[in-house]
Every structure is written in structure tokens, then in C-alpha cells.
Amino acid sequence: MACTPRRASVAGMEAEYVIVGGGSAGCVLAARLSENPNTSVILVEAGGGGRDIFIRAPALVATMVSGRPRINNWAFQTVPQPGLNGRRGFQPRGKALGGSSAINAMLYVRGNPADYDHWADLGCDGWDWECVKPLFLRAEGFQGGAGPHHGADGPLQVRAQSAPRKISRAFVDACEQCQIPRCDDFNEGAPDGAGLYHVTQFHDGPQAGERCSVAAAYLFPAMGRSNLTVLTRTLVEKVVIEDGRATGIKVRRKGRRHAIRARRDVILSAGAFGSPQILMLSGVGPEDELRAHGIDPVHVSEGVGKNLQDHLDHVISYRSPRRDVVGLNPRGLGRLGKAALRWRKTGEGLFASPMAEGGAFLKSDPALSHADLQIHFVIGIVDQHMRKLHGADGFSAHICALYPHSRGEVGLSSRRPGSPPRIDPKFLSDPRDVAVMIKAARQLDTILGAEALAPWRGKRLYPNDGSDAALEADIRARADTIYHPVGTCRMGDDAEVVVAPDLRLNGIEGLRVVDASVMPRIVGGNTNAPTVMIAEKAADMIRAGV
Numbered sequence: 001m002a003c004t005p006r007r008a009s010v011a012g013m014e015a016e017y018v019i020v021g022g023g024s025a026g027c028v029l030a031a032r033l034s035e036n037p038n039t040s041v042i043l044v045e046a047g048g049g050g051r052d053i054f055i056r057a058p059a060l061v062a063t064m065v066s067g068r069p070r071i072n073n074w075a076f077q078t079v080p081q082p083g084l085n086g087r088r089g090f091q092p093r094g095k096a097l098g099g100s101s102a103i104n105a106m107l108y109v110r111g112n113p114a115d116y117d118h119w120a121d122l123g124c125d126g127w128d129w130e131c132v133k134p135l136f137l138r139a140e141g142f143q144g145g146a147g148p149h150h151g152a153d154g155p156l157q158v159r160a161q162s163a164p165r166k167i168s169r170a171f172v173d174a175c176e177q178c179q180i181p182r183c184d185d186f187n188e189g190a191p192d193g194a195g196l197y198h199v200t201q202f203h204d205g206p207q208a209g210e211r212c213s214v215a216a217a218y219l220f221p222a223m224g225r226s227n228l229t230v231l232t233r234t235l236v237e238k239v240v241i242e243d244g245r246a247t248g249i250k251v252r253r254k255g256r257r258h259a260i261r262a263r264r265d266v267i268l269s270a271g272a273f274g275s276p277q278i279l280m281l282s283g284v285g286p287e288d289e290l291r292a293h294g295i296d297p298v299h300v301s302e303g304v305g306k307n308l309q310d311h312l313d314h315v316i317s318y319r320s321p322r323r324d325v326v327g328l329n330p331r332g333l334g335r336l337g338k339a340a341l342r343w344r345k346t347g348e349g350l351f352a353s354p355m356a357e358g359g360a361f362l363k364s365d366p367a368l369s370h371a372d373l374q375i376h377f378v379i380g381i382v383d384q385h386m387r388k389l390h391g392a393d394g395f396s397a398h399i400c401a402l403y404p405h406s407r408g409e410v411g412l413s414s415r416r417p418g419s420p421p422r423i424d425p426k427f428l429s430d431p432r433d434v435a436v437m438i439k440a441a442r443q444l445d446t447i448l449g450a451e452a453l454a455p456w457r458g459k460r461l462y463p464n465d466g467s468d469a470a471l472e473a474d475i476r477a478r479a480d481t482i483y484h485p486v487g488t489c490r491m492g493d494d495a496e497v498v499v500a501p502d503l504r505l506n507g508i509e510g511l512r513v514v515d516a517s518v519m520p521r522i523v524g525g526n527t528n529a530p531t532v533m534i535a536e537k538a539a540d541m542i543r544a545g546v
């Protein structure tokens with residue numbers, strides 16, 4: 001396996017393509033570009049190898065997300081959010097090969113076809129649904145076989161959950177009792193209704209039951225190629241730009257600085273926080289932000305770091321008298337222990353669960369043309385991203401507004417590479433988002449109060465009287481991200497965009513951004529599959545010389 005070279009020196013390394021960040025997008029690019037034996041690729045990742053048990057065992061996601069301790073997680077914080085009573089939000093991000101797909105909930109959702117048509121309307125030629133749908137299908141290895149809405153031969157293994165808990169089915173029944181129709185597949189056209197999520201999990205071969213991170217899907221099978229070098233535990237500090245052209249990167253590895261040259265392109269795939277941060281550290285970004293940190297502008301691009309969009313999420317939790325849910329108490333931990341042993345033998349059972357088993361797409365207003373809210377139904381109590389632990393057995397349901405109007409930004413907290421970016425989502429800064437979240441919280445309340453969930457319902461955490469004022473207060477006191485930051489290197493064709501629809505950086509040769517940061521507008525669903533699609537399309541364009 002040609003992973004981190006043991007003896008070869010990093011100094012003096014060069015390749016045609018140098019990819020920064022081995023996350024969802026970076027792994028797709030490294031694998032696709034190195035399919036051509038006549039080209040060479042170096043992939044540089046700050047985190048580790050992405051193969052440990054925390055990543056492979058789906059249920060262990062709970063130990064990574066909280067960032068306490070930091071396992072494969074950058075565990076960023078936002079600046080205080082006035083919309084959230086001045087609280088700092090928490091922003092987990094994957095730090096390992098696989099990136100955030102190594103610590104995510106594995107939910108496979110593409111969003112609404114109309115989202116991509118809207119991208120095209122925003123000046124992203126070639127990114128409408130008709131153009132991108134085949135790329136989703138090419139990426140997918142669906143257990144249920146190929147069909148009009150699924151691909152079966154792609155690297156990303158996708159399956160229906162093998163053994164969802166009874167309570168998740170009861171959640172779907174509860175939705176039906178609230179006139180939300182049943183939906184068997186959220187990826188058959190526009191998602192609408194309640195059902196069980198499909199997951200990016202191996203269904204085939206010796207890894208069956210393990211998480212299928214994008215590294216496991218695309219990169220690991222390609223690591224034997226002699227034209228692909230993968231450097232882990234290597235921090236990219238900046239892009240080197242000479243005479244208006246990106247010629248390579250500066251990295252820090254084992255305490256030493258090195259330069260790596262790119263003969264053709266440097267490709268930034270460091271995610272919605274990492275990519276704008278690296279651009280700014282390289283002198284590319286808003287002039288005031290650069291000068292405030294003593295960085296001489298190499299190229300002023302006011303859009304870098306702007307347009308941050310994320311799904312703000314409100315969660316309601318109940319204790320449960322039943323034992324067929326997850327609880328962090330001696331009996332619950334005993335059940336998890338048994339489930340771990342079963343999973344090791346069979347790849348099945350509670351340890352294979354994404355925890356967020358059930359879901360729904362619904363409308364905050366019946367007059368809307370499509371769903372603008374999404375629910376994640378979780379089989380245990382989740383409070384503050386698992387940073388506040390409860391011993392009781394229980395369940396939680398999250399609801400988020402899919403199309404927020406608030407726009408935030410990413411900047412620098414320091415000019416020192418390795419320091420965290422300044423993240424300001426500006427949650428609820430647009431009052432329209434407050435109104436939608438109040439409606440969302442009320443709908444979730446009604447669903448969780450439905451008859452189907454009665455056997456599981458115990459005492460509710462954080463009860464309120466259900467008035468607008470009480471719901472708003474609860475949202476401002478507790479809501480936070482559901483982990484979908486995008487948009488900070490926006491693609492499009494107007495003067496403020498960071499990248500053109502070919503994902504080349506406007507104003508600098510030989511530099512592209514390929515990751516969730518290029519989305520001009522957040523999609524109405526989870527963001528991993530869309531990011532994989534973006535990287536598949538980027539690989540096509542790069543190979544075609546676009």
C-alpha cells in the first residue's frame with residue numbers, strides 16, 4: 001500500500017495534482033485522478049489513516065462527535081451567537097482520511113432535485129439535476145440494485161438499514177398519524193414524508209456492517225497505485241502562488257516545514273471551514289480580513305469565507321421506560337457490549353445502527369412546493385452533541401430548517417496555520433428563520449406526542465408550554481448545527497463568486513476548490529452524497545481538461 005512514504009523524503013515531492021484534505025471530496029478526487037497511470041497525485045491530510053475501530057463501527061460515532069476526547073475530530077467552536085443567547089456553537093469536523101464522512105451519521109440523502117436546478121439558476125452551468133443525477137448514480141453501490149433512482153456499481157456502498165429498532169418504525173407510524181405520508185426511499189425524486197434512512201455502510205464483502213466512509217469506498221482500494229501518494233498527519237499551511245499561478249503548497253509534518261510542488265493543479269478539498277482558511281492564509285480573500293491579520297493580499301477575493309450556510313437544528317428528547325433503546329446506564333451499556341460482540345461476528349444489530357435511524361421531510365407551510373424541514377429520529381438521548389450525557393434510556397428527534405435565510409462567514413482567528421478558523425454562522429440573524437424554526441418545533445412536538453410513540457414516552461427533557469414565546473426561548477437556548485456547513489467558496493458566475501462552475505478559482509491559475517464549500521446554496525438534505533457528487537464532477541472536468 002503506497003500510503004505515507006516511510007523513507008522517501010517529503011521535501012522535493014511533486015506531482016501533477018496536489019490535493020489538500022483527504023475528506024469526502026479529496027478521497028474521490030485522489031482515487032479518480034489516479035485511475036490514469038500517466039498522471040501523478042499527492043493527497044495531503046492533517047488527520048490520521050481513517051481505519052480505526054471508532055470509524056469502522058457505526059455505533060461508535062457517538063464517541064467521536066462530542067470531541068470529548070478529540071477522536072478524529074477538529075471539534076471547532078463558533079464565535080458567540082447573538083441569535084442563540086450568546087452561546088458558542090459546536091462544530092465537529094472529521095480529521096482523518098474520509099474527513100467528515102468518517103465521523104458522520106452515514107445517512108445517504110441527495111437533497112431535492114430542485115436544489116440543483118436552483119444552482120444552475122444561480123449561474124452554475126452544468127450543475128442542474130439532469131446533469132448531476134448520473135454522477136450520484138455513478139458513485140453509488142446500492143444494495144437494492146440499479147434502477148431509475150439508484151446506481152449499483154459505484155464505490156460508495158449504500159444500503160437500507162439491516163435491523164432498525166422497533167421505535168424507529170413507531171416514529172414513522174407517528175408521522176403517519178400526523179398526516180405525514182410514508183416514504184420508502186428519500187432518494188426517489190424529491191424527498192417527502194417519513195421513513196428509514198439509507199446508509200453508507202458496507203453490505204458486501206468482509207467489511208459488511210462497517211461504515212463505508214468515502215476513504216473506505218474510494219481511496220483505500222486505490223492506495224496501491226504507484227502514481228498516488230497519501231500523506232497523513234501533515235498540516236497544509238498555505239498554497240504557494242507565484243505570478244498569479246498556484247505552484248504548490250507548504251506543509252508541516254513531524255514538526256518540520258516542507259514544500260510540495262504541483263505541476264498542474266493544487267486542489268483545495270479541506271472542507272467548508274478549512275478551504276477558505278487556507279486561502280486566506282495564502283493571501284487570497286477579503287482585503288480587510290487579510291490586513292487585519294497582517295497578511296499581504298496576493299489576490300483579493302471578497303467572497304472567500306462568506307455565504308456560510310448551515311442547518312440549524314432543534315432537538316426534543318424523552319426518557320423511556322422501555323429497554324429497546326439506547327441508554328448510558330449499566331444495563332444499557334451491557335446491551336451495547338453484547339451488541340458489539342454480535343456486530344464483530346455478523347456485522348449486524350444495534351452496533352451497526354446509524355443511531356439516527358428514522359427521518360422525515362415535511363413542510364413548515366402546506367402552501368410550499370416542497371419540504372423545507374427535515375427530522376432525524378435518534379434511538380437514544382442526544383443533548384448538546386453528546387457533550388451533556390444522560391444515564392436514562394430514551395430517544396430524541398431533531399428537526400432542522402433546510403433552507404435558512406441567515407448567512408454567516410468564516411474568517412481567521414490568527415495568521416498562524418493550525419489555529420482554528422473563526423466560524424460565525426450567524427444563526428437566526430434573519431427573522432424568517434426564527435419563524436420557521438418555531439413552526440418546526442411545534443410540528444415535532446405533535447409528532448412525538450402521537451399515539452404510536454406512547455409506549456416509549458417517559459418524562460420529557462426541557463418541557464415548555466408550547467406557546468410561540470416558549471418555543472422561541474427553547475430554540476435560542478438549545479438549538480445548534482446538524483453538521484452541514486457549506487457555501488464558503490461559492491461557485492457561480494457573478495462578480496463575488498470564489499470559483500467558476502469549472503471550480504477554478506477566479507483570478508488564480510492552477511487552483512481549484514472542490515468540496516462542500518462550493519455549494520452556492522445549501523441543499524435540502526444531508527451533505528455527504530452531494531459533496532461526493534461535486535468531486536465526481538470535478539474529476540470529470542479535470543480529466544477532460546476543462
Ligand SMILES: Cc1cc2nc3c(=O)[nH]c(=O)nc-3n(C[C@H](O)[C@H](O)[C@H](O)COP(=O)(O)OP(=O)(O)OC[C@H]3O[C@@H](n4cnc5c(N)ncnc54)[C@H](O)[C@@H]3O)c2cc1C
Nearest residue numbers: 021023024025046099100104105107236271274516526528
Ligand atoms: C458529526 C457529523 C455528522 C454528519 N452526518 C451526516 C450524515 O449522516 N449524512 C450526510 O450526508 N452528511 C453528514 N454530515 C456532513 C458530511 O459528512 C459533510 O458535509 C461532508 O463530509 C463534507 O465533505 P468535505 O469534503 O467538504 O469536507 P470534509 O469531509 O470535512 O474533509 C475535509 C478534510 O480536510 C482536512 N483538512 C482540513 N484542513 C486541513 C489542512 N490545513 N491540512 C490538511 N488537511 C486538512 C480535514 O482533516 C478533512 O479530512 C455530517 C457531518 C458531521 C461532522
